[in-house]
Amino acid sequence: DAGVIQSPRHEVTEMGQEVTLRCKPISGHNSLFWYRQTMMRGLELLIYFNNNVPIDDSGMPEDRFSAKMPNASFSTLKIQPSEPRDSAVYFCASSEVTGWNSPLHFGNGTRLTVT
């Protein structure tokens, strides 16, 4: 299995631009999570989906952030418009819903820099 695949690995953009991060979860995993990691705030859960349905988006910082999961094998996290304070590493993770001992499997992350 290729694991959770995220793209791009790095993204540098100017303030005000739209940014789209992409994630392909592990095949067969029913839950997908978006996390953001910064030095100051650590790892923060932004949103998660079960069976493609958003369950909890209370961690999404502002209306500028939106996430979709149109099918079981793809999710996007969009920031529009982006701001310098959005600079962080964004991780996508997937897990089996029915696996009580199933940890989250993380992708390699997207390092976002907004100038």
Place this chain on the structure above:
Amino acid sequence: ELKVEQNPLFLSMQEGKNYTIYCNYSTTSDRLYWYRQDPGKSLESLFVLLSNGAVKQEGRLMASLDTKARLSTLHITAAVHDLSATYFCAVEDSGGGADGLTFGKGTHLIIQP
């Protein structure tokens, strides 16, 4: 709101020594996870602890869970340089299914030769 606190946040130790990282959490939970992250890399799952008194060991690392005390420990035995990394504990605060994990801030561990 679930809070997860790790202690210490930074640890520098010498090879061959033993040490323990502590993870306290603020709400009832019987599922706790430990992850390792190398610089610039993703998070790698180390242990899943599912019940009170659970103990798991992998090589020089041993993790335990005390749900009554809301405490988990990660013990390092005879540390080696390859164990240098940041270690996170994470707690799931609701039962059933796979819900989002709340992570501690991580313990940055440096093991010197």
